[in-house]
Amino acid sequence: MLKVAKFGGSSVADAAQFKKVKKIINSDKSRRVVVVSAAGKRNSSDYKMTDLLYLLQAHLKYGVAADEIIKTLRDRFIGIRDDLKIDYPIEQLFDSFTKELSKETPVDYIVSRGEFFTSHLMAEYLGFSFVDAADVVFFGYDGKLDVEKTYAAIEKAVNDNGKVVMPGFYGSLPNGKIKVMTRGGSDISGALAAAAIKADVYENWTDVSGILMADPRIVKDPKRIVKVTYAELRELRLEGTGELIPTFDEVLELFAAGAMPLIIELKAHGGNQARLAEAVVQRLDSYPGLFCIESFDPRAMSAVRKLRPGIVRGQLSTDFRANPGEADRKSTRLN
Numbered sequence: 146m147l148k149v150a151k152f153g154g155s156s157v158a159d160a161a162q163f164k165k166v167k168k169i170i171n172s173d174k175s176r177r178v179v180v181v182s183a184a185g186k187r188n189s190s191d192y193k194m195t196d197l198l199y200l201l202q203a204h205l206k207y208g209v210a211a212d213e214i215i216k217t218l219r220d221r222f223i224g225i226r227d228d229l230k231i232d233y234p235i236e237q238l239f240d241s242f243t244k245e246l247s248k249e250t251p252v253d254y255i256v257s258r259g260e261f262f263t264s265h266l267m268a269e270y271l272g273f274s275f276v277d278a279a280d281v282v283f284f285g286y287d288g289k290l291d292v293e294k295t296y297a298a299i300e301k302a303v304n305d306n307g308k309v310v311m312p313g314f315y316g317s318l319p320n321g322k323i324k325v326m327t328r329g330g331s332d333i334s335g336a337l338a339a340a341a342i343k344a345d346v347y348e349n350w351t352d353v354s355g356i357l358m359a360d361p362r363i364v365k366d367p368k369r370i371v372k373v374t375y376a377e378l379r380e381l382r383l384e385g386t387g388e389l390i391p392t393f394d395e396v397l398e399l400f401a402a403g404a405m406p407l408i409i410e411l412k413a414h415g416g417n418q419a420r421l422a423e424a425v426v427q428r429l430d431s432y433p434g435l436f437c438i439e440s441f442d443p444r445a446m447s448a449v450r451k452l453r454p455g456i457v458r459g460q461l462s463t464d465f466r467a468n469p470g471e472a473d474r475k476s477t478r479l480n
């Protein structure tokens with residue numbers, strides 16, 4: 146069994162989050178490939194490293210002093226390193242990066258350093274090898290991924306090193322220059338790694354159930370939006386990025402080649418378990434790949450069994466009996 150685990154920005158935002166990641170990784174030996182985003186926000190008034198790096202580049206471009214941004218970034222990396230009590234010369238690496246910066250430094254290179262340094266710290270903390278995405282994720286000059294070359298390089302890096310941490314979000318052009326993906330691209334890097342090594346499972350550890358009425362980091366226990374129309378959903382973008390929230394159909398299309406088995410979790414709510422199960426199994430009737438369905442809600446699982454007894458099911462466990470209404474809200478999540 147081989148698993149690729151991708152951790153998003155909030156899951157690596159500080160040392161406490163790094164510790165949770167280590168616990169997850171250590172709890173399962175098959176989690177041998179870890180893909181990491183740049184450290185994200187620790188709280189609602191904090192900054193994502195990637196945003197700070199874009200800001201840094203804008204300052205350089207227009208000749209505005211950027212010392213404060215550089216200091217903020219530097220302090221955060223050092224803070225994570227010190228809190229984790231690891232021995233890693235992050236100052237040296239970071240300073241050699243900032244020393245070279247100029248008006249001309251390409252934006253892609255600058256913003257990729259968030260993932261680069263965060264992954265270095267993670268590799269050190271986990272005791273895994275660091276594999277630079279620039280050496281294994283390749284784009285053509287047309288900006289398209291060179292999938293075959295990328296798969297071969299990732300596979301070799303994992304075979305050579307055993308357990309690896311790879312930064313998400315970027316790769317390199319044929320001339321060796323860094324190229325970043327669209328915002329949120331670490332998800333793509335994780336999927337590439339999983340496909341490259343024919344992983345049994347690709348785990349994407351950034352998880353909030355449903356759509357909430359307010360940011361849970363600002364408002365305590367915000368209500369969930371139970372009904373949202375397709376048109377409304379299309380207006381939402383993921384966390385300040387240009388990314389749309391994909392529909393179930395779109396996700397299935399992405400995996401239509403069937404190369405990767407899917408684990409589909411049903412998040413039933415407000416008594417809709419039978420309807421939800423029916424809609425999902427009907428859609429899956431025409432899906433060619435391997436999949437299983439799981440849920441914290443036993444009623445959803447029993448609906449799946451009645452409708453399609455042949456589908457492999459998994460019952461997730463929680464304190465369902467103590468609090469049936471809450472069953473779908475409790476999951477193992479990082480944040």
Ligand code: ASP
Nearest residue numbers: 182195314328329330331
């Ligand atoms: N750090 C990049 C971003 O914020 C990529 C990612 O997190 O996936 O968009």
